[in-house]
Amino acid sequence: MTGFEVRVNGRTHDDAPRPGQCLRTYLRGHGWFGVKKGCDAGDCGACTVHVDGTPVHSCLYPALRADGKQVTTVEGLATDGELHPVQEQFLAAQGFQCGFCTAGFLITAAALDDEGRADLPRALKGNLCRCTGYRAIEDAITGVKHVEEPADGEAVGRNLGAPAGPQVVTGTARYTFDVDVPGLLHIKLVRSPHAHARITGIDTAAALAVPGVRVVLTHEDAPQRLYSSAQHEIVEDDPCDTRVFDDVVRHVGQRVAAVVGETEAAAEAGARLVRVDYEVLPAVTDAHAAMRPGAPVVHDKDPVEARIARPADNVLAELHDEFGDFAAGLAEADAVYRGTFRTPRAQHAALETHGALAWFDAETGRLTVRTSTQTPFLTRRSLCALFDLPESDLRVVAGRVGGGFGGKQEMLVEDVVVLAALRLREPVKLELTRSEQFSGSTTRHPFTVEVEVGAKADGTLTALRVHVVSDTGAYGNHGPGVLFHSCGESIAAYRCPNKRTDAYAVYTHNVPSGAYRGYGLGQVIFAVESALDELAHRLGIDPLLLRERSAVRDGDPLTTASGAEEDLLIGSYGLDQCLDVVRAARAEPVGPVPGGWLVGDGAALSMIATAPPRGHFGEARLRLLADGTFELSVGTAEFGNGSTTVHRQLAASALGVATSRVSIRQSDTDLVRHDTGAFGSTGVVIAGTAVLRAAEAMVGALLGAAAERSGVDVSRCALVGRGVDCGGRVVPFSELAAGEPLTTTGHCDGTPRSVAFNVHWFRLAVDPGTGEVRVLRSVHAADAGQVLNPMQCRGQVEGGVAQGFGAAVAEHVDTGADGAVTTAAFRQYHVPTFADVPRTEVHFADVTDPLGPLGAKSMSESPFNPVAPAYANALRAATGVRFTDLPLTRDRVWLGLSRD
Amino acid sequence: MIPAPFDYTRPTTVEDAVTALRAGGAGAKVIAGGQSLVRMLQRRLVRPTLLVDVGCLSRMREVVEEPDHLVIGATTTQHELLHDARVRAHAPLLSLVARHVGDPAVRHRGTLGGSVAHADPAGDPPAAVLALDGEIIVEGPRGERVIPSAEFFVGPFRTALEPDELLVGVRVPKMGEGWTVHYEKFRLSAQKPTLLGVAVMVRRVGDCFTDAHIALANSGSTPVRATAVEVALVGADVTEEAVTKAADLLDGTMEPFARQGVSQAYLAHLARVLTRRAVVAALSW
């Protein structure tokens, strides 16, 4: 091809694309990193660009066709330094969280005509957002403003914008893969086609013969050492059952080998040519079957060494506890309900897939791993243990992370890039495709939950029992933790003298399950909340009343079937206020309903601990810079949840300065001491406390330094915006910075812990003809303690509700008889679009928590948990049918109705 | 994923395109909007050795008005179908159906010819073309041929097109007096492919149906006409009961290519309910 030329954002590129190259990779290859990959299949819109003014998915656009055209990416939307109006609007409304989808939305929005603006659900069908629930995006496009600029020192409680906002809307925020590392090699993985097999031979000759292929790494190159991909503060929380590459494969899609090539194409061509011989072994893909005698054993390992409860029975972990006397409680009951509930496998579907790069620093010889992770410090620890590296030789750093939802509390790629980097001493990269994300990363644990609950005629609970089977898949990462947590706050939320739990996390030859927003709670809450609702119907009591009578009250101990957890208490209580919100909403008249449709409403509540048990460490450091501004370093990662904004607010408020005078660095093992990371809803409560402590220490240090400098007694010194007033004379911070360097640190160990509450309520209309359901109203009341940033907290709630809504009505990862994932694309899996997600009214209880920073509680996982049961309860009210299996798709709703 | 390597040519006349296809033999493939093809290339579901880009063939981009017909060039995009005044006036069913295809970015690239040649049994435009009794105009080394839509779709992703033939346009009759149309599309959620689509054209004179064309998407291995319903409607009174009675004649034995995990009973039921609703909606068009 001769004479190829394309103008991109006013610049000309004239090197011809490779045959078959799509415009997306061509643009990124030329440094236009604002163009993102979410799927490479036309489904997500993250790659949208303008070609001659019309929006196209650049992943479906052959690059050759751009010859002679004008291409505009998000980087080209602004002209002469002036932001495009849609960029201004996305900033003003904060129409993003992680921001990975934002470039695509901006490009689509910039090209909307009046017809499109009048019908956003249809016009935005091609753009997915996993974080926001779309309300903030709608506000951005329609010009609603939320971001405020409060006076110095008054940032807490206000709608401060995210520090990275300007970079997000201009496409200059740097996510994991948005770096140009010279000489970068590319990794492609060979994956198992079998559910269970022993590898008897691997022939790499043909792959190595491909020009550009540098090495093929297999189990023979991998450390023998076993570990868990799960990342926890306490390593022993997870079993030791995983190898980088194993000689036994335990699920379809398991990593078998890595091919490293000079180009992605060479690596991919090589991966196709690796020949693996397998001795196929019997497999089991059903969790109940896996526990039966004679079932194929997934991990034939030593129980103590591997930390597996009963390997021969495929039981990874189990729980058998009783509080009070369940049988006696049941005998006392006037009504009993017993039901079995099922929740499917689900995918996090963060828009940025997993991936990492690794390179050596030429001068120091240190290895840097840049990765899309929630836990940089834990990942460093895991890598060092695995490869026998001293921690000082390894730096783990995250760029901006494009969504996590638990999926990135896992080491799924970093081990491979380090293995390859150590072998070749050259920079390497591994970026998963969307289909690998579905079939080779982790999912939400599928649960089967049997509930038995008894109550007196007035709704007082007498007995509550759950029997849980959780399918942990081929590996046990997060299996025990999810199981134990699932039977925690879900059971402790109710006052009932007699409680029993029997729970099993079971190995199968399925894709591994892992951490997922809610960490098991959502599955059991779906069952318990559905069961209580049904019990109320059977007793003829208002389901909301039954909850008010039986839910925990302020001052109650929090008891599960295993009794009370030592450091967990009701630090503050807003559940009553949340229930009042729902009661008020319910009393309002029903709006218009299509003729013949059935209408009903229902609610569910949930409780969650504000931090994980047994220690979670937050670490922050504050430094006064020469210009009198402050640099805040935090260890934890931000992946769209907005914790960075809150950290800056907390520091600025404590120091009495404008937020613009606090710059932030984060997610880098070189910055601070050990920090556990971003999971278990700890961004505000734990990392925020550490920040607050560093800031309070800084206040003391500033006052002390100023007193010394001015000779005025410290009691007469006070912070005033840009300096310290020392008895009338203001010593500016910049002057203090000239003296001894001022640095303070803050630390939080995450205990004791409080609880947060969420209540969701739906009013639904159901079309009995097709099973279609419309949400007439959706109301969410949250007890988040003091809300430090209402705009962001609302965004967290809406995002959680949207994800919970997806789980309630649409999402399911399907597997074939051999456990292979059959829904390995967005088109088959389906993440809710703008058109699918209802708008939710969000209310906050007025509560101050004595344990959290400035009275705050956590609010990141929890809004997800009550959504599915509230939906099922509303359906029950509308139709009289109790639906027990998620998701409640249209066909299932219709079947349920027609069976009745 | 990266497609297998291939050559690429961008002819400027239909003749050159046909010559290129012929020369490329079994390995040659047309690319129009690329909205289906590029995905298939990336996943290596197809591995052509030569791509013939028809994006520069001006003849295939035109909409030509004939006395009783509209000839719509194959590379007319779905966006254009939605906005072209002649299509809206004379073949409104195609505009309606285009509204339901993909998202704006897809509609800006995807073409009518591409949808028809792709012959996805769950595709929306093919059902509309079938309901319209459209004719597919094809150019090949042996000259032009015109294939009735009823003979064009032969199986899932299979058509009567020969490998060296180019689909150049679709001819549809102009909508006459008394006709009204509707396209009812049902999905399990907004971004899922069509679970069932019903394209309806009915003509009424006074209180009586005089004509009915109904085609279903994702009800078989090709788009299919609901002949029994059509027959029952013609001559029937324009009442909801008559429509329900006719729609209930759908026998429910359909075998969609992409079942999306739903039961036969649900599909059969949906077909009846949606056909009834589509006819009723067409009446109030």
Ligand SMILES: Cc1cc2nc3c(=O)[nH]c(=O)nc-3n(C[C@H](O)[C@H](O)[C@H](O)COP(=O)(O)OP(=O)(O)OC[C@H]3O[C@@H](n4cnc5c(N)ncnc54)[C@H](O)[C@@H]3O)c2cc1C
């Ligand atoms: C995100 C997304 C959502 C979508 N949603 C829908 C939807 O809701 N409903 C729907 O119906 N479709 C949908 N599609 C498919 C879309 O409509 C495609 O545009 C269409 O199926 C193909 O048109 P195209 O011009 O892009 O053809 P291409 O992708 O270029 O080609 C498709 C096939 O047709 C052949 N072909 C194309 N033109 C000719 C020709 N002139 N002569 C001979 N052969 C030819 C090609 O060789 C190829 O085999 C969706 C696609 C995407 C990416």
Ligand code: FES
């Ligand atoms: S990456 Fe192109 S649409 Fe998802």
Ligand code: FES
């Ligand atoms: S903000 Fe939209 S995907 Fe994260």
